[in-house]
Amino acid sequence: SSELTQDPAVSVALGQTVKITCQGVTLRSYSASWYQQKPGQAPTLVIYGHNNRPSGIPDRFSGSNSGNTASLTISGAQAEDEADYYCCSRDKAGNHGYVFGSGTKVTVL
Amino acid sequence: VQLQESGPGLLKPSETLSLTCTVSDDSMTNYYWSWIRQPPGKGLEWIGYIYYTGSTNYNPSLNSRVTIFIDTSKNQFFLNVTSVTAADAALYYCARHTSSGFDTWGQGTLVAVSS
Numbered sequence: 290s291s292e293l294t295q296d297p298a299v300s301v302a303l304g305q306t307v308k309i310t311c312q313g314v315t316l317r318s319y320s321a322s323w324y325q326q327k328p329g330q331a332p333t334l335v336i337y338g339h340n341n342r343p344s345g346i347p348d349r350f351s352g353s354n355s356g357n358t359a360s361l362t363i364s365g366a367q368a369e370d371e372a373d374y375y376c377c378s379r380d381k382a383g384n385h386g387y388v389f390g391s392g393t394k395v396t397v398l
Numbered sequence: 399v400q401l402q403e404s405g406p407g408l409l410k411p412s413e414t415l416s417l418t419c420t421v422s423d424d425s426m427t428n429y430y431w432s433w434i435r436q437p438p439g440k441g442l443e444w445i446g447y448i449y450y451t452g453s454t455n456y457n458p459s460l461n462s463r464v465t466i467f468i469d470t471s472k473n474q475f476f477l478n479v480t481s482v483t484a485a486d487a488a489l490y491y492c493a494r495h496t497s498s499g500f501d502t503w504g505q506g507t508l509v510a511v512s513s
Contacts, residue, residue, distance in 0.1 A: 322499030324442075331491060331506055332442065337499040375442055377499065386455050387432075389442040 293390035300396040311359045311376030319379040321359035326373045371397045399424035401504035415479040419492030435488040
């Protein structure tokens with residue numbers, strides 16, 4: 290199956306902006322969705338279709354895509370944004386399955 | 399909509415894992431329903447999905463051992479994984495997904511494998 294690669298960890302100062310990236314060949318053809326997971330909780334969808342937010346997700350979360358890279362940006366990071374973030378997209382073309390990225394731990398300083 | 403996983407928490411190697419996901423407060427019609435797992439301290443792995451019509455798609459790495467089936471009359475779908483090993487120990491989630499992504503998740507059920 291295809292792979293989606295993420296940096297293992299990033300840190301951001303409170304109120305500053307952080308960008309998390311996800312690289313994979315299939316991102317040239319399919320959009321990414323992004324999930325936030327806090328300790329002991331199930332993941333929550335925060336971005337889908339490149340840059341759409343489900344109801345209830347703050348507008349400081351945004352997404353973008355360029356070539357084989359999808360990005361999640363948190364503008365004005367808050368303490369409650371400290372979590373693991375996973376990208377997800379379709380597996381290789383024609384398979385119609387899904388693959389998750391390796392995850393990025395975001396620490397808010 | 400709410401999702402709740404259930405099933406045995408402990409299995410022996412070579413046994414079959416069987417989990418149930420019960421869907422509350424909404425119909426299963428017109429949606430895809432997935433199983434996703436997360437080994438302790440590790441990332442998420444998509445296992446497979448079933449459409450409400452019964453069509454399925456599985457992760458190729460698990461394909462030969464996985465079966466997902468559905469009973470829309472009971473608002474439930476199910477996961478079977480045969481011949482489990484320690485590598486199958488994980489937190490297993492069920493989730494609904496649409497064109498928007500996996501928009502609703504259960505709380506997860508922990509499965510351990512030990513002799």
